[in-house]
Amino acid sequence: MEKESCLRFSTVPSLASSVHSLEFDNVTFSYAGSKKPALKNVSLRIKKGESVLIAGPNAAGKTTLCRCMNGLVPHFFLGDLEGNVIINGINSKSSRIGQLSQVAGLVFDDPTSQLVCSSVEDEVAFGAENLGVSREEIDRRVAESLEAVRMRGYERRLPQTLSGGEQQAVAIASIMVMDPEIFVLDEPTSNLDPIGSMQVLSIIRDLARKEEKTMIVVSHSIEHFVTLADRIVVMNEGRIILDEDPREVLQKTEQLLDMGLSPPDVTTLFSRLRREGIGLAGDKIPVTLEEAYDRLKNMSIVNPSVSKQKALSREKRMDVIVRVKGVRFKYPTSDVFALEGIDLEIGKNEFVAIIGQNGSGKSTLVKHFNGLLKPTEGSLSVFGLDTAETPVWELSKKVGYVFQNPDLQLFNYTVRNEIDFSLKAIGFPADKREPVVNAVSKRLNIDQYLDVSPGTLDKGGRQRVAIASVLAMNPDLLVIDEPTTGQDPANSRQVMNIARELHSEGKTIVFITHNMGIVAEYAERGIIMLQGRVLFDGPVRQLFQQTDVLKESYLEAPQIVRLAQMLRKQGFPSALLTVEEMVQLINENRG
């Protein structure tokens, strides 16, 4: 795509002389109707050909920053823009989105809502058509872009039927076709399963290698970008906090953790060791797995006691509350079985993670637990009730189900009514409802918002309201569907911490996730699903040692587990799960 000069359009001034692709000059921006600025005094210069990772917690201003890069701010999202944004020599204030979109291409986090055509080739062609490119040139560019994202052969497919990773690849191709200088990818992998993330990451890697293209990626998975990015820019509350070489940024791992970010496990480990004053930490924190291994390879562990903690809790077999027997399930619109014969039991007070790629049957399985889906074959009983014969509202008293997106549920004027709704729905006595609402809202730290509209809360707040409305019914089994997908790490943790607290009070927790770090940290039992079957079911400590099973299902153990496995010869237990355990182990074995 780089060879032809005919890709330039007369409206775009050629500014090959400019060194900077992007310049933010003391930019402050407030969305119309909002008093609080989304960006505060942001100054940023990005050189041509640079690859930059932008990290930061929710509401840090990352997305607003991206929107400035092609003129969406201030031309689509209106508001008060102070300072100047210069994109390849063009001031965004005096240009239009249509013109700027040829210079900076944006890819968004949600693949489904950026694909608008009825075939992949039409989708990719859309941008070039809008720019008035000739028919032959469009065909050439479409073929080239699909080649670049390795999606040749998908031309006639309906975009909505592709997997998340494939959709995102098409979304990137449909930006490539406009041949922008700058690629801006706003959380391109946050809604994807592990396979999809891998697919998109490898496309990003290819893009970053092209020297003449500038790439800006917003992402929470710092681990994947450490070696890819030339710089990491950390934002918080509308400001740029750090803007340095990735290695330098990661020396400040504690600061990142305080902001609720997820630095790589190895940097968290060494920053903890440094704080504990353990000598082997050296002066610089290693940032990759290999570097960490080099640092620790001369150590030997004589007392690998850690793995005995968090014991194999399944051995204390308890009352079975969910019993799945030979369940097969087929969606009415499909010819294939989404579940291909599932047999499993879940006992009281277990903490179970269900993992696997999208389409492996995870959600289909848990939707059977409260009767949202009824088995096509086989049987399922929950708390002794046959789910095929019990209505969902009846089961919802026993089984709470927390959805990934709280906005599917919130509709009331106040948080109080929202929580009260489910109590009313299940026929809870009127005089006893208020104390329950008060108690639940207090527990989830939303009691100060009881009389405000849920719509005014941020995503984390809305999620707490949705959870509160489920917890109000006091279910014994809580199913949490993807608390980590599309969320920032702080929000996922918030949900998981509530789950852990409930678990300690005797509740049973089943959750679905793509985040292996969360599995290692919270779950006791792990179930790996693949193509409608259970591939592995056992304690999490054993799960991450099943390298063959993980490989077969394209899953990767958390970085800290992989580090421990590399250090097996040095006596590190391969069943180790968390940074915390590794710190403790090294602490006990030093000297």
Add this chain to the structure above:
Amino acid sequence: MGLRIEVIPGESYLHKLDARPKFLLFLILTVVVIFFTDPIYVGTILVALLLLTRACKISVRKTAQIVKASSLLLVVYTLINLVMGPGNVEAAKNPSNILFYLIPTLNWLPVTPQGIVYSTALLLRFVIVIYLLQLVLFTTPVVDIVLALVKWKFPPSLALGTSIGFNFVPVFMNTARSIIDAQSCRGWRGLSSGNLVDKLKALPVFLVPLFLQGIESAQKIAVAIEARGFGYNIGKRTYRREIRLNSVDYGTLVIEVILLAGSTILWYAGYGTYMFTYSLLARMKI
């Protein structure tokens, strides 16, 4: 789900036919069936359509799903025509024509053979129109519809907006289904239980989140297409696909004209009314 917006892939005559003659075929057949009120005339057209479907290797059953989905409407429509149809009203004046009453105990709503013949024709007519619409949608990609609209001088932004809307329908259906699931998990009993008042009360539980999600999606789509240069210079926009009429399309146009002209003449000459089948039946003494 009733009407599914999807294209069944294929290489048949109907698939290859340009969207413009295909639309014309739809319009002309709709006009032609309005000319006729006789079940044999209308039935012949339906049989021809079914044969065409088979010849194009499209599942008749799948296409007919829309007819099944509209069955309630069809029954009501037929009952109304059965009783209120001009033939029936006229014939019922003569008591010897009356076969039976729809409400026998009160001798209300008499039914005559003329009424049955007439309403059968109208039922078939209705079936043809919706069946044909589904057949066109099954064989015409939305892009082709857009191109046809643009060629017919519709504003491109309107045509493209329509196509994006079409493509978004399945996504929106998914959202609707997720909302129903999510609210059921809070003890909501859905729209199917209770009396009318309960149902009305239950509506916001579903509609408010759907509305808000709809707005959010609309904004996301707007942002995504802006970022791909949608508003850049829509008058100068190019189209990857070229639609050009070929000999088959022209041939089809000729047939369409003959069909329209022939039917008009028949209609003008008074052929094709329900009396044709009725007199056949009468002659056979049924």
